[in-house]
Structures are given as C-alpha cells and as structure tokens.
Amino acid sequence: MPEQRKLTKKEIRRRKRQRELRIKITILVILLVVLVAAIVLIVRARKKEEAPVNPPVQTSSESSQTGREEIPSQTSAASASDTEIVVTIEPEQRTGRDEQIAAAMLKATQYDYDGAIAALAAIEGADSDSEIIAMMADLETQKSALVGFSPTEITHIFFHSLVVDPARGFSITDSDSWNNGTAGFCQWMTTVDEFNAIMQQMYDRGYVIVSLYDMVNMTTDENGVVHLTPNTIYLPQGKTPFVMSLDDTCYYHSYDGRGCATRLIVGEDGRPTCEYVDAEGVGHVGDYDCIPLFDHFLDAHPDFSYRGAKGTVALTGYNGILGYRTDYCYRDRVELTADQQAWLDANPNYNWEAECEAAKRVADCIKADGWTFASHTWGHIRIGDADMEWLRTDTQKFKEYVDPLIGGTDIIIFAHGQDLASWNEVYSESEKFQYLKSQGYNIYCNVDSSQYFVQIGDLYLRMGRRNLDGYRLYEAVYGGNDRVSDLIDAASVFDPKRPTDAWLYEL
C-alpha cells in the first residue's frame, strides 16, 4: 500500500491509458471473433441451401447411360458459383459430354449433318468448348461439300431368303418336282456367302442404303389423299445411294429341306435373329438370313446407312409371315394345301392366336430395329393378269390377316415381276392403281433389270428393282451379260458351292 501512495499523477494517467487500451483490444478481439463466427455460419448456411444440386446431377448421369442427354440447366448455374461442388460434378458431366459427342458424331457418320450439329450445340457449355466448336465447324465444312442425288438416280436391289446350306438348297435328285424346285432356288436365291460378299463390295464401292421414304416428301390433303414430291438426298462425294428390299420373308413350306432359316425370332439381345436347322437336324439361332446379317454388317460399318435406313421386308399372307403360320387357312382348316395340312398334322398343339401373338412380337422387333414392311400381295398374285375382283379379294385378305401383325403399310411390292399397268398406260389412270391408292398404297415396286427405274407422280412413287440372285449372277459370269457390274464383281461373288449346269438357270 505504501507504494500506491507513492504513485504520481503522471503514472496514474499512464495506467489509465493502458487500461483503456486493454479494454479497446478486448472489444476488438470480441468483434473479430463474432465476425469470423458469422462468416462461418453464413458459409454453412449457403452450402446447405445448395445441397439439392446433387439429385439433378445423378439424373443426368443416369440418362446419359441410357443414351439420352439433357443436363438440367440449374445444375450449371449452381456449379459455376461454387468450386467445391464443381469438383464433385465434373467427372459425371464429362462422361455425359463424351457420350453426347459420340451420339452426335454417329448422326454425322450416317450423313445427318444438321442433326449432328444441333446435337453438339445442345451439349452444356458447347459455346465455350473449343473442341466442340471445332467439331461443329468441321461438320459445316463437310456439309457444304455434299452432293445432291435426285431420287431418279437411285438403284433398288432385292433378295429372297438366303440359302445357308447350298448342298441342300441346290441339290439335284431323281424327282422331277424336286429338281423344278432346285432350278427355282438356283435362279431366285442368293447364298449367305454371296449376300455377305455383295454387301462388302457395295460398301467398298461407296454405296449407302437409303429408305424408300427418303426418296419422297409426302403430304396429306384435306381429303386424306397422300401427295408425293421428289426429295433430294445429300451424300459426300464418292457415295452412292441405293434401296434394298427382301421378298417373301415368310419361310414358305416349299423352303423346307432347302437349307434356309426356318423363322425369325427376337434374339436374347432384343434384336431380330433367325432359327435354322442344319443337315443333321440340329437347331441353331443366329445370322441365317438377310435381316440379322445386314444388321451386324451395319453395326461394324455405320456409314453404310443414310440416317439409320434399312431395307423393306415384303410379305405375302398365304403361308403366314416371318415363319409363323398366321393365315386363316390354318385357323379354320379350310382351303389347305397338302403342305399346310402336313404342317398342321406335325404340329397338333398349334394355336392360331398364340402364333399371331408371336409373329406380331417379332414384327414389332424388326420395325424397332429400323426395317419397314411392305405388301407382296396376300396370295403372291400376278397383278397384271389378275382381274379387279381377284385384286380386291386379295387386298382385303392382306388387310385382314397381315396388316394387324405388321401395323399396316403403304408400300406394295408386286410379285412375279409384274406391274399393275403396261408400259404405255398412264399409271394413275389404271383402275388397279386407283383401287390400290384408295386402299392406302403410295409406293409401288416391280422388277426391272435397268440401273434406274423411278417415277414420281403426284400420287405415287413407282420403282423398279434389280434381283441380285443366282439368275443375275449366272448371267453375268457364264451368260456373257453382266448387268450388275455397277454394283459388284459377279465372278468373285458367285458362290463356288452353286451348281453351274445351264438348265438350272434357264438362260
């Protein structure tokens, strides 16, 4: 206490200033602590608000796995404002971006440049993505160099069901009737090896499959009448469009024992495939006819198709379709031929409804796979020889027993190479044409060996087709008349397992 009494006034003032300073520092420290705490709370609160960003990101990665794009735009706004969240999104976004680019470039590979450019532009951040910008510029350059093809310069090839086993398909026996069948098979059929060689050679020569529907623009007037105008198809220099159809994809009873597929089915991968029974009677599933063979060729060579186009599958009805016995004759057991009766006898558990259900399931699968169906007339009739009564009856049978299974069609491919009008008739004035047009048919195909046979009238597309079968191959290789040289080298396509006896080809 004595020392206290010794304090001078000066010292008292100094101590007072020191106390005041300590108080000020303490207040400042408290304020700082409060400020820091407030900042931490605000940051935590903001992070909590932005937490719902995650679900849309998951959605986008799920959808990109199924091949669909579209990342919700709110994700980009949120992710751009917070570095920490961008780090968690980026890998998923990157996967989506790569898949979206791949999907866009497949469109370009199949000659849909506008679709590809639009798909690239739709990718999130495309306008500031130098890689995407360069791709879009490259596609614009490719697009500006395309060559337009008039539909009148498009060739149309067709095949029947393929012969898997030439030894059985072309076998000659002591039976005259069997040998008539053999001659038919030699002329009308193509083997699996020949089909594969034709596809490869046409691909190597720059051919690109287009759809019949790519050749025309269709509009429907107020009376429901469909009008057609030519459509130009654009392809790169060096590419040439063609159309393909498959006749009689019904696996007729007359094909039994000829080494062809027995029917089309839905494969384990959900795509169309074939059943086939070999010479030893062992059943197989696989690429035993044009549809799965072409599909797998296209998988490996996607630039063989214009915008995913595939062929047109022409069906009759009298033996059912696609290898299923769906006709009313089997159901009602009426008007049966000997082979139909034999088939029913061999299949006592046959159920017409179940057979139609199975056929429809396969037809749906084939359509979903990119193919279209056509009428080949119900009874494989000779359209030129048939009278109106016969044509009406036949057309109604097709509409009643085939259309419900395939979902209807506006394409008719005439059988026996006939056409509904002769060369000097005005097509649209023919009574048969007017009837078929009234029944909803817009596209009419015949058989013609010339390179191009295309007429587009106001009410129709009429097109000739070229058979790439034993008849044409034999004619080209042994008959001194090569009418397929624009498409293939016939000598290298001709199957060495095919017989070369002239009488089988009736040239």
Ligand SMILES: [Zn+2]
């Ligand atoms: Zn036919």
